[in-house]
Amino acid sequence: MSGAAILRHLPGPAPAHAAVGHANMLQLVHLRWLAVAGQLVTILLTRFGFGIPLPLWPMLGVLAGLVVLNAVSLLLMRHPRATTNGELLVALLLDVAALSAQLYLSGGATNPFVSLFLLQVVLGAVLLDRWASWALVGATSLAFALLTAIHRPLVLPPTIDRTLFALHVQGMWVCFALVAVLLVMFLNRIDGNLRAQDRRMAEIRRQAAEEDHIVRIGMLASGAAHELGTPLSSIAVILGDWRRIEAIARDPDLVRDVAEMQAEVLRCKAIVTGILLSSGDARGEESxxxxxxxxxxxxxxxxxxxxxxxxxxxxxxxxxxxxxxxxxxxxxxxxxxxxxxxxxxxxxxxxxxxxxxxxxxxxxxxxxxxxxxxxxxxxxxxxxxxxxxxxxxxxxxxxxxxxxxxxxxxxxxxxxxxxxxxxxxxxxxxxxxxxxxxxx
Missing domain, CATH: 3.30.565.10 (Histidine kinase-like ATPase, C-terminal domain)
Structure with a gap:
């Protein structure tokens, strides 16, 4: 295959950054499924296991909203497209809003799961641009501050009042374990996305180096083709004149030799014509x-x-x-x-x-x-x-x-x-x- 033909069949660079953004959004969707499942288990256990009255329907409505958000996100992600920093920020802000709503309905800042805001902050620091991560810090800090003053207090049964502090500590431990597990899972996946991006970028650089090399060889081939064109044409004219010389025309062997030389010249001209041109380095060695x-x-x-x-x-x-x-x-x-x-x-x-x-x-x-x-x-x-x-x-x-x-x-x-x-x-x-x- 010729140099230009190779260039023509080289695959175009993959949109590495867009692919990583898409993969990160997909990780957020998976993490949201885990959040929905975890919140559902926690709400049911708190209500029916500990007998603490909770506004079930509003809290389940928030979970339903997260399910709808995930469904819409997956539907939009079916079509390959770049996922922007703004879209990731909006997704994280919606998660913060959902968590704030659940905490508002279940004791506000007194709820031990209020530390889940830190999970959103860490995810924002990993996924977002600097300004967007600070915006997320501001949003979570404001939500925490509001929950200290505005929330729906929990009405605890008398039996739990005596063990309230122990229960709170247990809830804090569960929250810590949950955040730790989710962070390790998520950051490992993000690290995998970044490694995949590095591999794609390395492949793009390799293809670019090969293309530059091909283009450079093609440019030198172009120069050779141009330089060979004139002497080959001159030789073809001279051989045509030789065939008309009487001494050569009378000698069958000489006529055959000239004809063979003409055929070889035509072959060389065909090879030169068939060279597919290419270009390359802006600075050659012969500067x-x-x-x-x-x-x-x-x-x-x-x-x-x-x-x-x-x-x-x-x-x-x-x-x-x-x-x-x-x-x-x-x-x-x-x-x-x-x-x-x-x-x-x-x-x-x-x-x-x-x-x-x-x-x-x-x-x-x-x-x-x-x-x-x-x-x-x-x-x-x-x-x-x-x-x-x-x-x-x-x-x-x-x-x-x-x-x-x-x-x-x-x-x-x-x-x-x-x-x-x-x-x-x-x-x-x-x-x-x-x-x-x-x-x-």
Whole structure:
């Protein structure tokens, strides 16, 4: 499989943070089921085991509300989507409200289970952003303060009045054990979610490194293909001339040898044509100190000579020169732009080097048929070309990839009088030679 084909089949990065948020919300739902079961057992045991009168229907109504909240949460989570910090905060605040309602109905701050507020605070510190966790601290503190003054007092049977303190201590122990168990369970699951996120991020980094490597190899292959095109064409022309030479035409062996050489040249040209282009590192190993004007003057001249293309109008409006670092990858990106324009407009292309503040601007105009609307809409994507053939439409994608890695961009537009213009924007800071001043 070729480099570009591998790129095309690489899976996209998974939304790691969104997946962790979704998993954390799911953990809250599971924890709420445990809370519903625990509260139900506690309410029934208190009412029928200890004989303490409780407002059963209001308290069971709060539990029913938690069940409905869980059902709605699970229904919404059936569709993959990012779970935001705000949604987690709302879920925890609803849990705080439900706990406050239960405590209000069962003695307020005198209820030993009032310490369950700490569970919500710890969960908020683990799951929420800093501001949201402090908001949850404020909400739980306010709820606790209100429950000290506003609550429905418990009416205890006379037999329990004598052992009230012991019962309260036992309730505190049960609350402590419950909080400890739930925290260990929940934090272990959260740790598992974070480890899964780390594994996904490691996989994304690995895929990105492989993609960068493939793109870099593809860019070098692109340069080799461009450089081999001219000599192969020259050899093909020379071999065609040889076949017309009378001395060779009379010798069957020589005719056969020339035909075999022509076949091999055609095979080499087919291999070069079949190379799927790619781009890669913004800074290649063959970097050298130069200036903007010297670099682009040399690149335009080299491209003219290697392509034997003389219908070029080059205008330099850059102004004061700047010392920069150049390398073969940047050159191949510019060559891709010029090759694309020359294919569309073999009669004339116009190149303008300009500067907009701290940005280098290279505009390449052709006199061809312009871009189709669907090509402009998908501009910068691979295989976006109206020209048939393997690997077509990658030149602009590669140039745009190099520009993006340097912090710049590539855009295109059709001209009112026909033809198209492709503009490369590069921030000078990304290619400026460190420690050097403007060349003047």
């Amino acid at each position: 050298a100190a130069t200036t903007v004007r010297a670099l682009f003057d040399r690149m335009i001249a080299d491209w003219r000579d290697t392509r034997d293309f003389t219908a070029v109008e080059y205008v330099d409006r850059f102004g004061g020169d700047v010392s920069i670092v150049s390398d073969v990858v940047l050159q191949q990106a510019v060559f891709n732009l010029l090759d694309n324009a020359a294919e569309a407009s073999p009669d004339m292309i116009r190149i303008r080097l300009d500067r907009a503040g701290d940005t280098l601007v290279l505009a390449v105009r052709d006199e061809g048929g312009g871009f189709a609307p669907e090509q402009l809409e998908a501009f910068g994507k691979p295989y976006n070309s109206s020209k048939p053939g393997l690997g077509r439409g990658l030149g602009l994608f590669l140039a745009g990839n190099v520009a993006r890695k340097l912090g710049g961009g590539l855009d295109a537009r059709n001209l009112p009088r026909g033809g198209a213009e492709v503009t490369l924007h590069l921030p000078l800071a990304a290619i400026r030679l460190e420690g050097a001043d403007d060349a003047g």
